[in-house]
Amino acid sequence: MFGGAGWHDGGLWRWVAVLCSGTIHEGQLNYPSFAMTLASGENKTYSRIVTKVGKANSTYTTRVTDMVIPDGVVVVVHNPTLIFTEMNQKLTYEVTFRRSSIVEINAPYSEGAMAWHSRKYLELLSLLSMCEGQWRSS
Secondary structure (H helix, E strand, C coil): CCHHHCCCCCCCCCCCCCCCCCCCCHHHCCCCCEEEECCCCCEEEEEEEEECCCCCCEEEECCHHHEECCCCEEEEECCCEEEECCCCCEEEEEEEEEECCCCCCCCCEEEEEEEEECCCCCCEEEEEEEECCCCCCC
């Protein structure tokens, strides 16, 4: 599934090593997972570019029912269906995370997952990790 992780045949993402001369905000790293701080009432939108590394002509879809979302958080995927027609094709999707200012969250960290489904291949997961305020190092 994940080309850079050594999995093949039908995967969705490909990992590429690059040299960076500047810094990138941790939320904009092009990983299939999402890690962020999310304060009460805050919205954050991230984009991801995925590359089809397996066979062409496949479709991946995610829905709210395919997600494990922490209480008090709304997740909106702006392009929930990715249709690949050729190998090495790149597609982009965006995800907005919205934290309610009404629902009280009593945990400093929250976790969840977003699943991408295909009729032909195994389910792919994007893991979600959120923290109240700022990340704290242990």
